[in-house]
Amino acid sequence: MKKKILVIEGDGIGKEVVPQAVKVLKKVAEKFGHEFEFDNALMGHCAIEATGEPLPEETIEKGRKFDAILFGAVGDPKYDNDPTLKVRPEQGLLKIRKTFELFANVRPIKLYDELLGASSLKPEVLSGSDIVFFRELVGGIYFGERARDDNKAHDTMEYSVSEVERIARKAFEAAMLRRKKVTSVDKANVLDCSRLWRETVTKVAEEYPEVELNHMYVDNAAMQLIKDPTQFDVVVTGNMFGDILTDEASQIAGSMGMLASASMGNEIALYEPIHGSAPDIAGQGIANPLAAILSAQMMLTLSFGMKDEADAIDNAVAQVLKDGYRGPDIKDAATPEELVVGTDAMGDLVVERV
Ligand code: NAD
Numbered sequence: 001m002k003k004k005i006l007v008i009e010g011d012g013i014g015k016e017v018v019p020q021a022v023k024v025l026k027k028v029a030e031k032f033g034h035e036f037e038f039d040n041a042l043m044g045h046c047a048i049e050a051t052g053e054p055l056p057e058e059t060i061e062k063g064r065k066f067d068a069i070l071f072g073a074v075g076d077p078k079y080d081n082d083p084t085l086k087v088r089p090e091q092g093l094l095k096i097r098k099t100f101e102l103f104a105n106v107r108p109i110k111l112y113d114e115l116l117g118a119s120s121l122k123p124e125v126l127s128g129s130d131i132v133f134f135r136e137l138v139g140g141i142y143f144g145e146r147a148r149d150d151n152k153a154h155d156t157m158e159y160s161v162s163e164v165e166r167i168a169r170k171a172f173e174a175a176m177l178r179r180k181k182v183t184s185v186d187k188a189n190v191l192d193c194s195r196l197w198r199e200t201v202t203k204v205a206e207e208y209p210e211v212e213l214n215h216m217y218v219d220n221a222a223m224q225l226i227k228d229p230t231q232f233d234v235v236v237t238g239n240m241f242g243d244i245l246t247d248e249a250s251q252i253a254g255s256m257g258m259l260a261s262a263s264m265g266n267e268i269a270l271y272e273p274i275h276g277s278a279p280d281i282a283g284q285g286i287a288n289p290l291a292a293i294l295s296a297q298m299m300l301t302l303s304f305g306m307k308d309e310a311d312a313i314d315n316a317v318a319q320v321l322k323d324g325y326r327g328p329d330i331k332d333a334a335t336p337e338e339l340v341v342g343t344d345a346m347g348d349l350v351v352e353r354v
Pocket of ligand 1: 093274275276279280287
């Protein structure tokens with residue numbers, strides 16, 4: 001099969017982890033007789049430096065011609081330290097999501113048994129956790145009307161019935177292929193937006209009578225996630241709640257460096273690790289590339305329908321962990337020093353096992 005993949009490394013560790021995922025995809029193409037064509041494009045701080053825009057038109061134009069997008073992360077301390085800067089790397093990410101209407105962000109929280117000791121949570125609490133988040137990605141407070149003057153500011157959260165319906169359907173469809181349970185997370189005791197969300201999800205649930213639906217307030221969900229993560233199967237929630245809860249849930253998997261995601265619309269999809277540009281470790285060659293590699297694995301499954309190829313990556317990652325290799329972010333007290341590897345070496349280990 002011939003496929004065109006647009007690669008947007010972005011900033012910080014995006015430039016380190018994405019090449020590892022590309023390396024693995026090239027190995028998969030070689031092994032399974034596919035032809036993957038890669039091209040690069042800019043987004044984020046690097047794009048602002050080069051063109052003045054966080055998402056140059058050229059990147060959008062290229063995106064329209066490709067079968068899928070593999071993305072790293074955007075962000076730079078320059079902007080984090082000066083919130084008054086008007087042109088910002090994250091605007092590129094929000095704009096690409098909106099341009100391609102990537103409304104469903106799918107984030108599997110997959111726990112490898114080998115990493116039970118890497119989490120700050122107790123192994124007996126974590127064991128058996130297997131959750132998929134469906135985060136609404138192009139609506140809610142990150143996209144609502146906003147304004148500020150010297151002593152006041154506001155951001156607006158808005159959701160329409162159709163926006164909630166389409167993400168809810170994705171979640172129920174996924175639940176049908178899993179353990180048939182959906183938890184919808186909102187703040188319906190306070191927010192009107194959440195009341196509309198809850199009513200709409202409840203209506204959509206009628207189309208999926210086999211799926212059990214429960215509703216949970218976001219504050220409770222934040223607590224339940226670390227108290228008893230095994231109670232969750234599919235979680236569906238809005239943009240901001242999903243952003244926060246999935247970072248929290250990354251601790252179930254041991255590290256931000258382990259979690260992949262797919263941002264899907266009706267046409268092209270974008271695959272990215274859930275982490276940011278991690279300026280605290282960027283340039284040191286120690287970022288964990290497995291989240292980026294597992295994002296490429298999601299691309300093979302969801303965009304290209306290549307199940308065996310995706311399994312090859314999945315099994316290779318599992319085997320690397322079984323063989324005892326760890327990045328600095330997922331090592332524990334029992335990890336021998338010689339098995340602690342950097343970004344490039346971790347990529348090579350996965351390639352060898354594919
Ligand atoms: P972050 O995800 O970049 O980092 C949070 C922590 O997790 C850091 O300690 C980092 O070292 C660690 N970490 C993240 N990915 C890792 C990996 N692959 N391997 C090992 N450790 C890893 O979040 P942050 O520090 O809040 O934000 C840094 C910058 O990234 C900011 O500019 C922010 O705006 C941006 N950001 C971008 C995205 C995105 O592009 N999707 C997402 C979140 C944050």
